[in-house]
Amino acid sequence: MAKSTYNYDISRSFVNWSILWGVVAVLVGILIAFQLVLPSWNLPPFLTYGRLRPLHTNAALFGWGLGSFFATFFYITQRLTRQRLWSDGLARFQLYLFNATIIAAAVTLLLGYNTSKEYHELEWPLDILVVVLWVVFAANIIMTVIKRKEEQMYVSIWFMLASLIGVAVLYLVNAAEVPVSLFKSYSAYAGANDANVQWWYGHNAVAMVLTAPPLAIFYYFLPKTTGAPLYSHRLSIVAFWSLIFMYLWTGAHHLMWTPVPDWVQTVAMAFSIMLIAPSWGSVINGYLTMGGQWHQMRSNYLVKFLILGITFYGLQTLQGPSQAVRTFSAFIHYTEWIPGHVHMGAMGWVSLVLFAAIYYMVPHMYGRKLYSEGLANLHFWMVLLGQLGYSVSMWIAGVQQATMWHAINPDGSLHYSFMETLAAMVPYWWVRAFAGVLYLAGVLVFVYNLVQTVKKGEAVAEPA
Numbered sequence: 001m002a003k004s005t006y007n008y009d010i011s012r013s014f015v016n017w018s019i020l021w022g023v024v025a026v027l028v029g030i031l032i033a034f035q036l037v038l039p040s041w042n043l044p045p046f047l048t049y050g051r052l053r054p055l056h057t058n059a060a061l062f063g064w065g066l067g068s069f070f071a072t073f074f075y076i077t078q079r080l081t082r083q084r085l086w087s088d089g090l091a092r093f094q095l096y097l098f099n100a101t102i103i104a105a106a107v108t109l110l111l112g113y114n115t116s117k118e119y120h121e122l123e124w125p126l127d128i129l130v131v132v133l134w135v136v137f138a139a140n141i142i143m144t145v146i147k148r149k150e151e152q153m154y155v156s157i158w159f160m161l162a163s164l165i166g167v168a169v170l171y172l173v174n175a176a177e178v179p180v181s182l183f184k185s186y187s188a189y190a191g192a193n194d195a196n197v198q199w200w201y202g203h204n205a206v207a208m209v210l211t212a213p214p215l216a217i218f219y220y221f222l223p224k225t226t227g228a229p230l231y232s233h234r235l236s237i238v239a240f241w242s243l244i245f246m247y248l249w250t251g252a253h254h255l256m257w258t259p260v261p262d263w264v265q266t267v268a269m270a271f272s273i274m275l276i277a278p279s280w281g282s283v284i285n286g287y288l289t290m291g292g293q294w295h296q297m298r299s300n301y302l303v304k305f306l307i308l309g310i311t312f313y314g315l316q317t318l319q320g321p322s323q324a325v326r327t328f329s330a331f332i333h334y335t336e337w338i339p340g341h342v343h344m345g346a347m348g349w350v351s352l353v354l355f356a357a358i359y360y361m362v363p364h365m366y367g368r369k370l371y372s373e374g375l376a377n378l379h380f381w382m383v384l385l386g387q388l389g390y391s392v393s394m395w396i397a398g399v400q401q402a403t404m405w406h407a408i409n410p411d412g413s414l415h416y417s418f419m420e421t422l423a424a425m426v427p428y429w430w431v432r433a434f435a436g437v438l439y440l441a442g443v444l445v446f447v448y449n450l451v452q453t454v455k456k457g458e459a460v461a462e463p464a
């Protein structure tokens with residue numbers, strides 16, 4: 001299929017912008033990590049930890065995460081359907097709206113406008129922008145799939161469609177609110193119901209943003225980079241449907257030991273454990289696809305990113321279910337363990353797969369050879385070590401914090417004051433901050449390599 005048949009322009013633009021937001025997210029992540037150990041780095045009122053933290057999560061999940069999903073979804077959909085994008089104009093409009101929304105989100109969050117619902121912090125006028133953005137995106141992808149020239153729908157398309165529909169439903173239900181002024185609204189739900197809806201949304205944001213899209217990408221790029229076909233299409237589809245069915249019941253595992261009814265918590269716990277099976281269905285499919293290709297772990301830098309990525313997904317989906325068990329939840333909930341879990345998924349699984357996808361797409365879209373595989377390998381090791389430094393330090397910190405909180409004197413009083421438990425975290429927070437700097441340095445190597453590829457990369461014809 002000739003190159004001009006597809007619209008790569010839009011994927012290129014989304015790649016550029018998502019990387020920019022990714023660098024901002026990581027910079028702000030490092031800043032808040034340092035603020036915890038150097039409180040004087042808080043500059044009230046705008047640059048305090050409380051305002052910068054949601055800026056970090058929004059820039060990371062929506063700027064970097066969604067931005068690069070847009071780029072890859074446009075690329076993958078056209079290739080898998082053998083059909084040019086349904087509307088170039090809508091896609092361009094989506095790019096402008098995406099950037100406008102991210103900028104508006106950054107400004108309003110720094111000004112202190114926040115709904116106080118985690119991962120749904122933006123106030124109602126921005127909710128409307130997000131809904132328009134999503135509808136435009138979904139319409140473009142769905143119409144392209146409908147008009148496809150390739151009859152078979154590869155598993156990546158299923159995961160993309162699930163994400164498109166899932167995010168729409170979750171976002172709209174959780175966004176039900178009563179505006180009282182331009183930048184203030186109150187949730188339509190009250191008390192425990194509000195919490196339940198919020199975490200039904202929150203956890204399924206993990207499913208529909210941090211799981212389904214990277215899986216779509218992984219399933220597409222692993223066979224592409226290794227040259228070996230997917231081990232089992234049947235297994236991929238069974239894993240898809242069971243994953244989608246099971247995720248929707250697990251939200252209340254964020255609300256163990258709260259006033260949410262016990263049976264709701266028990267259902268969430270049971271479904272979280274059942275989720276191991278469909279999650280590992282994809283992990284095993286990935287490993288078996290590597291069949292006779294394991295030597296490529298040495299020779300092919302893309303395979304390294306993808307296989308380490310799916311391995312972190314596998315670990316994440318064993319750790320997550322164990323955190324959903326009531327007794328373990330009582331131990332690690334509210335501790336540093338949780339950011340350790342989050343960042344193994346975010347910096348490990350999601351970001352590693354995205355790095356691989358971008359490394360694959362940029363040379364193909366510009367018709368140039370990657371500038372330096374050596375730099376790509378360096379990037380790999382820097383982000384891997386940065387991520388491990390982050391997660392491992394937080395897991396150890398979390399266990400120490402939990403045991404300190406639980407330590408009791410013979411008379412039943414607490415052994416440690418809260419301040420003592422907090423001070424004990426400081427060394428771990430230093431490790432996390434420097435691990436973050438290493439991760440950022442790796443990301444900058446990635447950016448340099450891409451810029452040089454576009455500017456100086458040897459010209460090659462795009463493979464059919």
Ligand code: HEM
Nearest residue numbers: 206210253254272275316317320321323324333342345346
């Ligand atoms: C089988 C799959 C998974 C299960 C059952 C699971 C379970 C959990 C549980 C129980 C918590 C709450 C911990 C607490 O606060 O006590 C949690 C938090 C979290 N998980 Fe997972 N997890 C899974 C996979 C993932 C994946 C793949 C990611 C991707 C990055 C992820 C991202 C997160 C995030 C962002 C939070 C923090 C939510 C917050 O702000 O409190 N999880 N997970």
Ligand code: HEM
Nearest residue numbers: 026029030032033057060061338339342346347436439440
């Ligand atoms: C150098 C890299 C990074 C650093 C230093 C960093 C740092 C931090 C810090 C300090 C927090 C607050 C933890 C707390 O309140 O206890 C945080 C939260 C969070 N970060 Fe990052 N981060 C980095 C990269 C990323 C990336 C790449 C993503 C997503 C793709 C991400 C997603 C999140 C999320 C979802 C949370 C909320 C976690 C929760 O509520 O438990 N971070 N990060």
